[in-house]
Amino acid sequence: MKNFGGPVLFLDRDDINTDEIIPARYLTEITKEDLKPYLLEDLNLPGFDPKGPVTRAARVIVTRANFGCGSSREHAPWVLEVNGITAVIAESFARIFRQNMFNCGLAAIELPKEQVDRIFSHAEKADVSIEVNIEAQTIVVKGGGNAETFPVTISPFDRALLLAGGWVDYADKKY
Amino acid sequence: MGKTTAEKIFNAHLIDEPFPGTKVLRIDVVMCHEITTPIAIADLIQRDKDRVFDTTKIKAVIDHVTPSKDTKTATQAKILRDWARRHSIKDFFDVGANGVCHALFPEKGFIRPGYTVIMGDSHTCTHGAFGAFAAGVGTTDLEVGILKGVCAFREPKTIRINLNGSLSKGVYAKDVILYVIGQLGVNGATDRVLEFRGPVVEAMTMESRMTLSNMAIEAGGTSGICMPDQVTVNYLWPFIAQDYASKEAAVADFRKLWSDEDAGYDKVFDFDVTTLEPMVTYGYKPDQVKPVTEMAGTPVDQVYLGSCTNGRLEDLRIAAGILKGKKIASTVRGILSPATPKVFQDAMKEGLMDIFMDAGFCVTNPTCGACLGMSTGVIAEGEVCAATTNRNFRGRMGKGGMVHLMSPACSAATAIEGKIADPRKYLP
Numbered sequence: 001m002k003n004f005g006g007p008v009l010f011l012d013r014d015d016i017n018t019d020e021i022i023p024a025r026y027l028t029e030i031t032k033e034d035l036k037p038y039l040l041e042d043l044n045l046p047g048f049d050p051k052g053p054v055t056r057a058a059r060v061i062v063t064r065a066n067f068g069c070g071s072s073r074e075h076a077p078w079v080l081e082v083n084g085i086t087a088v089i090a091e092s093f094a095r096i097f098r099q100n101m102f103n104c105g106l107a108a109i110e111l112p113k114e115q116v117d118r119i120f121s122h123a124e125k126a127d128v129s130i131e132v133n134i135e136a137q138t139i140v141v142k143g144g145g146n147a148e149t150f151p152v153t154i155s156p157f158d159r160a161l162l163l164a165g166g167w168v169d170y171a172d173k174k175y
Numbered sequence: 176m177g178k179t180t181a182e183k184i185f186n187a188h189l190i191d192e193p194f195p196g197t198k199v200l201r202i203d204v205v206m207c208h209e210i211t212t213p214i215a216i217a218d219l220i221q222r223d224k225d226r227v228f229d230t231t232k233i234k235a236v237i238d239h240v241t242p243s244k245d246t247k248t249a250t251q252a253k254i255l256r257d258w259a260r261r262h263s264i265k266d267f268f269d270v271g272a273n274g275v276c277h278a279l280f281p282e283k284g285f286i287r288p289g290y291t292v293i294m295g296d297s298h299t300c301t302h303g304a305f306g307a308f309a310a311g312v313g314t315t316d317l318e319v320g321i322l323k324g325v326c327a328f329r330e331p332k333t334i335r336i337n338l339n340g341s342l343s344k345g346v347y348a349k350d351v352i353l354y355v356i357g358q359l360g361v362n363g364a365t366d367r368v369l370e371f372r373g374p375v376v377e378a379m380t381m382e383s384r385m386t387l388s389n390m391a392i393e394a395g396g397t398s399g400i401c402m403p404d405q406v407t408v409n410y411l412w413p414f415i416a417q418d419y420a421s422k423e424a425a426v427a428d429f430r431k432l433w434s435d436e437d438a439g440y441d442k443v444f445d446f447d448v449t450t451l452e453p454m455v456t457y458g459y460k461p462d463q464v465k466p467v468t469e470m471a472g473t474p475v476d477q478v479y480l481g482s483c484t485n486g487r488l489e490d491l492r493i494a495a496g497i498l499k500g501k502k503i504a505s506t507v508r509g510i511l512s513p514a515t516p517k518v519f520q521d522a523m524k525e526g527l528m529d530i531f532m533d534a535g536f537c538v539t540n541p542t543c544g545a546c547l548g549m550s551t552g553v554i555a556e557g558e559v560c561a562a563t564t565n566r567n568f569r570g571r572m573g574k575g576g577m578v579h580l581m582s583p584a585c586s587a588a589t590a591i592e593g594k595i596a597d598p599r600k601y602l603p
Contacts, residue, residue, distance in 0.1 A: 100313035
């Protein structure tokens with residue numbers, strides 16, 4: 001199984017939609033790799049730089065409620081994946097986006113608002129990173145020489161998809 | 176305890192429950208378009224599994240950018256076209272026969288009460304209007320659907336929306352669903368099925384019910400379901416006449432799919448829509464809605480009439496009724512995209528196209544194009560579009576542009592004035 005962790009990109013807003021994650025004008029690309037330059041290009045968030053070093057180094061996104069709402073486009077998880085982002089931690093997700101993440105073998109982890117607030121309290125630290133342990137169902141937030149562990153719940157089906165490497169491999173063996 | 180329509184459909188299609196709460200369903204209709212399907216096809220080829228589970232249960236259309244506008248979109252169309260031919264998929268709709276998927280496929284009679292339907296398109300929830308469970312999915316779910324005819328869902332919880340009273344003149348299904356989304360919020364129905372009930376829904380045509388169900392996703396809903404009744408049977412009769420002795424028999428059969436009286440709901444909302452006004456969105460989320468009286472006077476650069484939400488004949492008739500004998504404002508571009516070739520032809524036969532064109536509208540071929548800012552009506556930075564579509568995200572119809580969602584009637588009134596206008600003063 002892939003490693004779900006690394007430097008964090010904090011996106012402090014509710015309802016970040018799939019048009020912001022990957023605008024429709026790029027849906028004419030027919031390989032996932034071709035999407036790479038357009039990550040979060042239209043994100044409406046003051047101070048956010050889609051080409052900046054924090055965005056480019058990110059392996060984990062931490063964000064708020066209803067992340068990935070809108071279109072069914074799997075281009076949204078794909079543009080994360082080709083940019084090395086393997087996990088999104090949020091207060092909640094839109095259904096299709098969440099399923100697309102696990103179907104691709106990427107992690108969409110929901111945490112209560114209070115815990116997301118605690119993770120956001122680390123946001124100002126320069127070296128903040130998150131380790132996601134799927135089997136142990138924990139995330140460890142590291143930064144400024146400290147580490148804080150949060151238990152998380154990933155449904156047995158979603159865990160099975162991550163272990164199988166995605167839904168196609170899982171379904172092909174089983175159905 | 177009784178069961179909801181969604182629970183009945185799930186039970187009838189359940190093939191596996193690998194974990195508690197995860198239901199793997201047999202899928203009756205897998206629908207494909209040229210934006211989200213090509214990567215599924217490429218992946219199947221790469222896996223040496225370029226197969227389809229059932230050529231009669233797969234429907235495909237080129238609709239998002241059509242006719243193709245450049246090499247990239249032509250390539251997407253070609254991948255879908257070649258695949259449909261390779262697998263002898265009979266129900267494939269190419270240039271000349273193509274239209275917006277969620278208008279075209281119901282019109283062809285592909286959707287029936289009790290069916291399970293998936294497509295790589297979020298507005299697949301539209302088809303719940305027929306008493307089906309229809310859900311938008313991503314490309315991987317679509318790929319597995321194409322290969323295996325199955326899809327996994329969480330246990331369906333249902334929110335019941337009782338629409339009571341009756342609609343005033345000038346107020347339509349679009350206004351109702353905008354109001355409902357405003358009440359629920361953009362994630363108020365996440366992981367839930369929205370079930371539309373009550374006298375207002377019963378009085379609606381299938382076109383109006385499709386408008387309701389179409390926007391369930393804008394509240395986060397998995398599907399928007401209406402109870403299949405006489406109206407449903409009348410719409411589907413050309414396609415189901417051979418299956419039933421009479422329309423009454425079909426109505427009785429579909430009645431079995433209705434949610435039981437003692438079904439368990441996650442939530443129940445009662446809305447009396449008798450005093451509801453025409454509604455318009457004001458922000459960048461579909462739950463940011465206001466009565467048109469509070470929005471009137473807002474200038475717009477373009478009016479777009481079309482899409483899977485409001486591009487059907489009923490919508491064109493309503494808008495034409497307001498535009499008849501009038502001109503749109505000189506400051507506005509009016510664009511009409513009839514949703515299907517049949518809608519286009521029927522509108523021509525009725526003389527509606529003359530009304531639109533005399534008023535100054537540009538009529539395009541059937542396509543999703545402008546709704547998601549891909550073609551035939553993209554707006555420029557800083558421009559504002561009044562649209563009968565379903566999504567007003569920032570930049571949705573063009574980077575840096577703004578969209579106000581509204582009914583076809585409201586869009587027609589807005590076109591006349593060049594600014595958001597109350598349609599009620601123009602009603603014939």
